[in-house]
Amino acid sequence: MPRDKSYLKVADELRARVKAGEWAIGDKLPSRARFAKEFGVGPSVAQRAVEHLIVEGLLEGRSGSGTYVRKPRERRRMVRSRHSDRRGPSPFAANMKELDHEADWECTSSARIPATDAIAERLAIEPGDPCVVTDYEFLADGMPVQLAKSWEPMAITDGTPVLLPEMGPLGKIGVVERMRAIGVDIVTGVELVRPARATREQANLLGISVGDLVIAIERTYFDEAGRPVETADIIVPDIRWEIAYEIRVKRPGS
Numbered sequence: 217m218p219r220d221k222s223y224l225k226v227a228d229e230l231r232a233r234v235k236a237g238e239w240a241i242g243d244k245l246p247s248r249a250r251f252a253k254e255f256g257v258g259p260s261v262a263q264r265a266v267e268h269l270i271v272e273g274l275l276e277g278r279s280g281s282g283t284y285v286r287k288p289r290e291r292r293r294m295v296r297s298r299h300s301d302r303r304g305p306s307p308f309a310a311n312m313k314e315l316d317h318e319a320d321w322e323c324t325s326s327a328r329i330p331a332t333d334a335i336a337e338r339l340a341i342e343p344g345d346p347c348v349v350t351d352y353e354f355l356a357d358g359m360p361v362q363l364a365k366s367w368e369p370m371a372i373t374d375g376t377p378v379l380l381p382e383m384g385p386l387g388k389i390g391v392v393e394r395m396r397a398i399g400v401d402i403v404t405g406v407e408l409v410r411p412a413r414a415t416r417e418q419a420n421l422l423g424i425s426v427g428d429l430v431i432a433i434e435r436t437y438f439d440e441a442g443r444p445v446e447t448a449d450i451i452v453p454d455i456r457w458e459i460a461y462e463i464r465v466k467r468p469g470s
Contacts, residue, residue, distance in 0.1 A: 224427070226255050226265035234274060234285055245275065245283045268425050272455055294362075294457045296407070296433075306390040308354055308362075317356035321388075325350040325380045327370065335367050338436055338447040346370040350381050353421055360422045361457070366391070366448040372400060391437060391446050401440050408434040409459065412451075422453050429454040 230251070239245060245266075252262035266283055269275045276286035295311055312319035328346040336343040352364040366381065368391075373379045378386050378394040386394050392402045412432040419426045433450040452459065 222257055223261045223264040223268060226251065226257060226261060227268045229255070230265060230269060231272075231274060234269075239285045241285050241287055243285050244281075245285070247282070271423065271425050272428070291455070292457055293460050294452065295460050295462055306388065312356050312361075315356075318358075319354070319356055320358070321352050321354045323350050323352045323382050325382060327379065329367075331367065331369075335447065338434075339367065339369055339444045341369050341371070346374075348373065348379060348381070361452070363418060363421055363451040364448050366446060368446045372445055373398070395437075395439075395445055400445055402437045402445060403440050404438040404442075406436050406438070407461075410434070411454070414451075414453070418451055422451070424453050424455065431457070431459055433459070 230245075233239070248259060248262045248266055251265070252259045255262065266275060266277075270277055270283070273286065273288065275283050277283050292315060295314075296307070306319075308321070309319040325348055327348050329349040330344040331339065331341055331347050333343045335347070336345065339345075339347075347370055348368045350364075350366045350368075352366065353360060354362045354364070368381070370379070372395075376398045377384050378398055380387075381391070381394065382388055386397050395402050410432045412430050414422065414424055414426060414428045414430050416426050418424075418430065419428065422430075424430075431452040431454055433452070434447070435450060436444050436447040439445050
């Protein structure tokens, strides 16, 4: 068994034993030293296995006391597309408000970044064409909720007030409203959803473990002519959130 994966085997066994009722909610677990001896692994492997289950939400560590089985975390529902036709704050902010969370986000934008082959294909531009790339970290009540990396062709936004998504008078209002402000009407969004495993960078930002399951969403927005005007890679931690899509059905005569 590869050394860097041994802690996952220990974590899987401990998880199964907790779920089987060997320890109930609120029970104190044996020491990490005992687990190391029981599983025939080093103390660092046992420590990492327990920490993995703490991050996962199955266990909790109490300073000076030990490790306990915690009440399961609530897995919240993140509704996408519900607010696409509303004005005002971003869809993320609107969704978090419904869940009684205060939304915020941090971001960094860079201009004149050459499009990779994959991004160029998604945006129907040439590889190497300049784009504005923005990295987002979305927060709810100060805690990380999702990550996103957005690419916008500079051929569309260069020389306009919305070149940098979060700057100026039109910052923080969402890509749909920003593009509309310069005469680009986004009418369609396509999202491709895949399961993935968290990279080290993603895990550090989201407060989860490397290799944890995440929901990867590849989103692309199109204007009235079918031209892609923005594409983004969105990462949501699966242990905390589930994704739901609302489909609106047009009523007869409307």
